[in-house]
Amino acid sequence: MYLIGYDIGSSSIKVALVDAKSGETISVVQAPETEMEIIAKQTGWAEQEPAVWWKHLCAATKKILAATNIDPELIRGVGIAYQMHGLVVVDKNQQVLRPAIIWCDSRAVPIGDQAFQELGESTCLNNFLNSPGNFTASKLKWVKDNEPAIYQRIDKMMLPGDYIGMKLTGQICTTPSGLSEGILWDFQKGSIATDLLDHYGLKEELIPTIVPTCSNQGTVTAEAAKMTGLPVGIPITYRAGDQPNNALSLNVLEPGEIAATGGTSGVVYGVIDKAVYDKASRVNSFAHVNYTEDQQRIGVLLCINGAGIQYSWMKQQIANDNVSYLDMEQMASSVPIGSEGLRILPFGNGAERMLSNESIGAQINNLQFNRHKQAHLYRAGLEGIAFSFVYGIQLLKDMGFDIDVMRVGNDNLFQSKVFAATIANLVDCKITIVETTGAAGAAKAAGLKTGFYKTLKEAIGSNGEVMTYHPEKNEAYEKAYQMWKSDLEHLMGKGKVD
Numbered sequence: 001m002y003l004i005g006y007d008i009g010s011s012s013i014k015v016a017l018v019d020a021k022s023g024e025t026i027s028v029v030q031a032p033e034t035e036m037e038i039i040a041k042q043t044g045w046a047e048q049e050p051a052v053w054w055k056h057l058c059a060a061t062k063k064i065l066a067a068t069n070i071d072p073e074l075i076r077g078v079g080i081a082y083q084m085h086g087l088v089v090v091d092k093n094q095q096v097l098r099p100a101i102i103w104c105d106s107r108a109v110p111i112g113d114q115a116f117q118e119l120g121e122s123t124c125l126n127n128f129l130n131s132p133g134n135f136t137a138s139k140l141k142w143v144k145d146n147e148p149a150i151y152q153r154i155d156k157m158m159l160p161g162d163y164i165g166m167k168l169t170g171q172i173c174t175t176p177s178g179l180s181e182g183i184l185w186d187f188q189k190g191s192i193a194t195d196l197l198d199h200y201g202l203k204e205e206l207i208p209t210i211v212p213t214c215s216n217q218g219t220v221t222a223e224a225a226k227m228t229g230l231p232v233g234i235p236i237t238y239r240a241g242d243q244p245n246n247a248l249s250l251n252v253l254e255p256g257e258i259a260a261t262g263g264t265s266g267v268v269y270g271v272i273d274k275a276v277y278d279k280a281s282r283v284n285s286f287a288h289v290n291y292t293e294d295q296q297r298i299g300v301l302l303c304i305n306g307a308g309i310q311y312s313w314m315k316q317q318i319a320n321d322n323v324s325y326l327d328m329e330q331m332a333s334s335v336p337i338g339s340e341g342l343r344i345l346p347f348g349n350g351a352e353r354m355l356s357n358e359s360i361g362a363q364i365n366n367l368q369f370n371r372h373k374q375a376h377l378y379r380a381g382l383e384g385i386a387f388s389f390v391y392g393i394q395l396l397k398d399m400g401f402d403i404d405v406m407r408v409g410n411d412n413l414f415q416s417k418v419f420a421a422t423i424a425n426l427v428d429c430k431i432t433i434v435e436t437t438g439a440a441g442a443a444k445a446a447g448l449k450t451g452f453y454k455t456l457k458e459a460i461g462s463n464g465e466v467m468t469y470h471p472e473k474n475e476a477y478e479k480a481y482q483m484w485k486s487d488l489e490h491l492m493g494k495g496k497v498d
Contacts, residue, residue: 084241220232258406262385268393300399309349342377386419441460
């Protein structure tokens, strides 16, 4: 018997097939082979067509079934992970009304900031654990204000994973964890954030039916089965945002445990057993996948928009066509720590939450034409992203997190020794790289409500440890970081960023 899991990213759609009995990941594939397009009609905008996600999900499903040659009838459950904070809107016929406004779109920042002041910072932080900020609720308010004809036709608003669930089952539902990531969940009331909806003038009936993260969320329809190759009638039993799901995949479920990822965006995600928030709202607190009112599990998320997207831009625009990421890593490793004074700020992917929602752009500083070559740019690029992680992690430490061990997957920037060692040394923590993926974690989590496992801990099991980076005592890391931090503080115009 098998379980199948999807990870709906902004770069690609990944699908994993897991043996339900052994927990072994049989195969992981993705579609498309190149990164999906992000549409930016204006500065700070980022949109994607939901139909493109569905197209590639269908292609990836058929691809993995063909590659493994298993009988699809042996698949017993589906799990869905997805890019967080997006907005998909459909009419009463489940037709998408406009492109999805995705996670890195910053058009709603002023709307959220205004609501934060008008509702009151204390009210927002105590009830929602966050400022309304640039999240899904504020994006829906933007549609209401700027596209009123579309807003009037909306039957339901959804997160990206809810859309995929709809395409598979014909049913529209969402979860408390998902609503919390859109700032649509009130932790004090344990229900929909009606105060924010009322403030924005948004109709509560736009919110889908609410179901638990792990629950029967509909079954695959005949139409979806024809398009994907999945058997008719198998249940979707799990859905979660990609970062809570990434933490689950790394077995980060209990208070004090820390996960991280370095994909298109960079994330550090810690679990705590009480509703906490950052007074400046530079990190965000959401309901974790195992959150209940009786046993609170809050995931505190530090997000850096300008992470892997900066390095992929560098590969596309600076590297030669025949240069791979491995080649770039080898070249970067030939350059000393600190890149001989070359420094890069990676913040070129919209407003940065940890920088108080400022869009400061990316910068290359102290470039010397007679000294610096491609290899320096590659190392400075990796170091700049790593330094942004370190800068943000200090916020978590200020909230009471004691970061001794960080668990990360083996499928993103942490594959780079330059990147991982920089963070390990500056944070003074051990970084353990684990062989897993978000898609595989979603597949395993689907096994809870299909009867294969009794707990999520049992479902995830023990993933294989690939390697561990230990901190070293090397002052070169600290010296390089302080110079980079000085650049950032100067650019922010504050002398010091609090």
